[in-house]
Amino acid sequence: MSDSLKINLAILPEEGLRLTFSEGSVWFQGCFGGGALPEFSLVSADVDCLITRSGDTIYVRGDLKAQMRQECSRCLEPATFSAGGAFAYTLVPEKTETAEDLELSAQELETSYYRGDFIDLAPIICEQIILLAPMKILCTEDCKGLCPHCGVNLNTGSCTCRSKKVDDRLAVLKKFKVIN
Ligand SMILES: [Zn+2]
Ligand SMILES: [Zn+2]
Incomplete structure (x- = not known):
């Protein structure tokens, strides 16, 4: 399935190639080749993209929706x-000499390299999915979380720790009094 994301540039049509595809969790995990996985798992990714070329430079522009x-x-x-x-990538042929690359690297952050006649969309899409993932996930905006004392899920249950917490504070105050 992931091989279908390898694009043969030798047969890329003049007007560009439009691709619409969906991938899921198994594909996403495969992108990491057994390496460390991100904290989230992919349910589905729907991609609609257009691949065009100008000389040796390949442009990949598209839209990604991920669950x-x-x-x-x-x-x-x-x-x-x-x-x-939306995402946009520019790919240029991998250079053999690297002397000039260092100077160019700062302005070429959005540029990737390809080798031979193929580009692989899989790492591009994977990178975009990772970039889309928020740092912090909440099940609902007003999730009440877990009680820090007894661990009960306060969305579905309740506990009496809140009143005990007040007692703890009083205990601390009492200690201060003793020290003073
Ligand atoms: Zn929650
Ligand atoms: Zn509690």
Whole structure:
């Protein structure tokens, strides 16, 4: 399935190649080749992109909609969330000499390299998915999280720690009095 994301530039049509495809969690995990996986898992990624060329330079522009799944950072229950956006990549043939590359690197952050007659969209799409993932996931905007004392999920349950916490504070105050 991921091989279908390898584009043969030798047969790229003059007007460009439009590709629409969907990938899922198995494909996403495969992108990391057994290396460390991100904290979220991919539910689905829908991509619509256009690949064009101008001489040796290849342009990939598209739209990505992804559904991801990760533990809520407050209550630790699995949460599914969507993210999406436009992306644009410029790919140039990999150079053999590297002397000039260092000078160019700062302004070429959005530029990737390809070798031979093929470009692989998989790492491009994977990178975009990672860039889309928010730092902090909440199951709902007003998730109450876990009680820091007994660990009960305050969205679905309740506990009596709140009143005990006040007692703890009083205990601390009492200690201060003793020290003074
Ligand atoms: Zn939550
Ligand atoms: Zn509690």
